[in-house]
Amino acid sequence: MNKSKQFKALVQAIFAAMVVGGLASTLYSAEPTSATPPAKVDSASSQTNFVEMNAGSSDTNRVVVKSQLTGAELYSIHCNRCHAERYPTERTAAQWKTIMLHMQVRANIPVSQARLILQYLQENSGR
Amino acid sequence: MKSRRLMSGLAAVGCAVGVALPTRVAAAVSDADFKALKDLVQQMNGKLQSLEQTNELDQQTIQQLQKQLGETQQTAADAEQKSIAAAQAQTQPLPRVPIDEATVNHNFQILGDAEFQYVKATGQNGSFLLADFAPIFLYRGGDNILFEAGFDTTIANNAPTSSGYTTTFNLSFAQLDYVMNDYMTLCAGELLIPLGTYTERGAGWLNKFPDDPLAVDLVPGSGVGVELRGAVPLGNAGKFINYSVYAVNGPSSADGTGNADALDLGGNVGARSDGVVANLHGNPAGGARLGFFVPFKPHCDLELGISGQSGEWDNGGTHLWSAGVFDAALHLGPNFEAKGEYIISRYGSDDLGQINQEGWFMQAGYKLAGLNLELPIINDMEIVGRYDSLHDGLGTRTQRYTAGYIYYITNTLLFEGDYEFLHSTDPTQVNQLILQLSYGF
Numbered sequence: 405m406n407k408s409k410q411f412k413a414l415v416q417a418i419f420a421a422m423v424v425g426g427l428a429s430t431l432y433s434a435e436p437t438s439a440t441p442p443a444k445v446d447s448a449s450s451q452t453n454f455v456e457m458n459a460g461s462s463d464t465n466r467v468v469v470k471s472q473l474t475g476a477e478l479y480s481i482h483c484n485r486c487h488a489e490r491y492p493t494e495r496t497a498a499q500w501k502t503i504m505l506h507m508q509v510r511a512n513i514p515v516s517q518a519r520l521i522l523q524y525l526q527e528n529s530g531r
Numbered sequence: 532m533k534s535r536r537l538m539s540g541l542a543a544v545g546c547a548v549g550v551a552l553p554t555r556v557a558a559a560v561s562d563a564d565f566k567a568l569k570d571l572v573q574q575m576n577g578k579l580q581s582l583e584q585t586n587e588l589d590q591q592t593i594q595q596l597q598k599q600l601g602e603t604q605q606t607a608a609d610a611e612q613k614s615i616a617a618a619q620a621q622t623q624p625l626p627r628v629p630i631d632e633a634t635v636n637h638n639f640q641i642l643g644d645a646e647f648q649y650v651k652a653t654g655q656n657g658s659f660l661l662a663d664f665a666p667i668f669l670y671r672g673g674d675n676i677l678f679e680a681g682f683d684t685t686i687a688n689n690a691p692t693s694s695g696y697t698t699t700f701n702l703s704f705a706q707l708d709y710v711m712n713d714y715m716t717l718c719a720g721e722l723l724i725p726l727g728t729y730t731e732r733g734a735g736w737l738n739k740f741p742d743d744p745l746a747v748d749l750v751p752g753s754g755v756g757v758e759l760r761g762a763v764p765l766g767n768a769g770k771f772i773n774y775s776v777y778a779v780n781g782p783s784s785a786d787g788t789g790n791a792d793a794l795d796l797g798g799n800v801g802a803r804s805d806g807v808v809a810n811l812h813g814n815p816a817g818g819a820r821l822g823f824f825v826p827f828k829p830h831c832d833l834e835l836g837i838s839g840q841s842g843e844w845d846n847g848g849t850h851l852w853s854a855g856v857f858d859a860a861l862h863l864g865p866n867f868e869a870k871g872e873y874i875i876s877r878y879g880s881d882d883l884g885q886i887n888q889e890g891w892f893m894q895a896g897y898k899l900a901g902l903n904l905e906l907p908i909i910n911d912m913e914i915v916g917r918y919d920s921l922h923d924g925l926g927t928r929t930q931r932y933t934a935g936y937i938y939y940i941t942n943t944l945l946f947e948g949d950y951e952f953l954h955s956t957d958p959t960q961v962n963q964l965i966l967q968l969s970y971g972f
Binding site for chain 2: 472473477478480481484485486487488489490491498499501502503505506508509510511512513514515516517
């Protein structure tokens with residue numbers, strides 16, 4: 405086997421190891437998606453919007469159902485698709501409005517989700 | 532108080548002397564003694580008056596001092612109140628100042644990126660290759676209108692044919708976006724063409740590698756035309772489908788013929804160099820992309836897309852150019868990303884018949900922060916790898932393996948290094964090392 409083939413094999417091995425390692429690392433650290441309902445979450449303190457549904461007369465039977473992602477969660481989901489997340493304090497509220505319109509068009513983000521992201525960015529913006 | 536007591540005492544003594552002495556010693560006191568005593572009493576009266584005046588002055592001084600003391604105490608109390616108010620103001624968040632209305636409704640922004648490269652190719656001299664500045668201008672008018680334009684400024688040697696260098700200033704895209712409603716946006720101008728996602732969302736600073744994948748050369752990056760695009764949410768968990776439908780002038784012939792090597796993917800902008808305004812062939816090309824995005828949780832998502840474009844390309848309008856792209860992007864946590872595209876294109880020609888082109892790439896990156904090693908340099912590094920394959924349909928086949936790293940100096944200032952290992956039927960394609968400093972703003 406000549407040097408070029410050895411190098412090619414090495415690159416392929418590294419590439420395969422990265423894919424497998426990344427998958428394994430992520431699956432190992434991933435949150436379990438249990439079928440059992442999650443513990444009661446205080447909707448006021450949670451970072452996610454929750455709607456509490458009364459599944460029974462007792463408080464112990466109340467089920468918490470995640471109804472809608474917050475702007476912070478959508479920000480984490482969408483920004484990281486193409487680039488490292490930018491800090492909300494990097495721009496002013498008016499600047500974020502322009503940038504989010506650009507991102508909404510460029511990344512084809514639903515308008516309803518873009519609004520929530522914009523609200524999150526403006527509330528935490530650098531004025 | 533002492534002076535008052537003293538005066539009272541002297542008065543009492545004087546009276547006592549005046550009353551007692553004449554009755555008891557009248558017969559024995561001579562006129563001289565009486566006169567002396569009288570003088571003494573008068574002197575004491577004078578001293579008494581002087582002391583009374585001094586007492587009045589002292590009283591006035593005391594009143595002034597008491598008044599000044601009161602004023603000083605009031606000043607101190609006021610200062611204390613102001614100090615408390617200032618301390619409270621510092622501990623409380625500043626009230627949010629309303630943004631100027633003009634700033635809200637109209638806003639101008641500059642985004643973009645800049646790159647600087649060093650390249651050492653096998654058999655060639657190492658060189659500082661590239662200084663690239665690519666600003667994006669954004670002007671928002673109101674809530675629904677955005678004009679955006681991207682430029683690319685680079686320099687290149689005039690050697691070996693002449694001296695000096697040439698600066699190029701290219702318009703990458705320039706489009707007007709109008710958000711018609713929550714599900715549809717109209718775009719018009721020089722558009723980034725959504726054949727796959729690389730051109731729109733992967734080029735420049737967004738690319739984890741210093742150069743483009745080989746296969747993206749099979750499709751045009753931009754075109755002049757109109758486009759409708761948008762996204763429709765599926766439920767409240769973040770899933771959605773997105774679409775783009777567009778019409779552009781499309782590819783053209785560089786020399787007007789239908790020969791295979793005359794295909795020009797990006798030159799048909801509607802205005803010719805001789806002043807004639809026209810599409811270089813009879814009809815515009817049409818294309819579309821449909822994508823599906825599903826997030827599992829933040830930083831963990833999958834997007835799949837399929838896109839295509841077709842239209843005539845030669846001046847005679849006798850040959851079609853068509854392309855199809857399948858794209859996929861996967862994020863598994865904040866540290867792992869994989870994406871790739873498979874691209875095919877077909878076009879007819881006068882001299883070689885139908886040309887079939889094919890290419891694909893797959894790339895992955897893993898941020899070593901995921902290893903939790905708590906080592907400063909390691910934590911800021913991402914290891915990347917890419918595989919490229921290209922068959923241009925004209926006899927050249929190329930495979931490229933790329934391994935490299937990204938060192939995040941900040942979240943927007945990146946130092947990248949890659950080594951590219953090429954297998955190609957084109958002898959000019961050689962292995963190379965590329966180092967790049969890139970900054971996104």
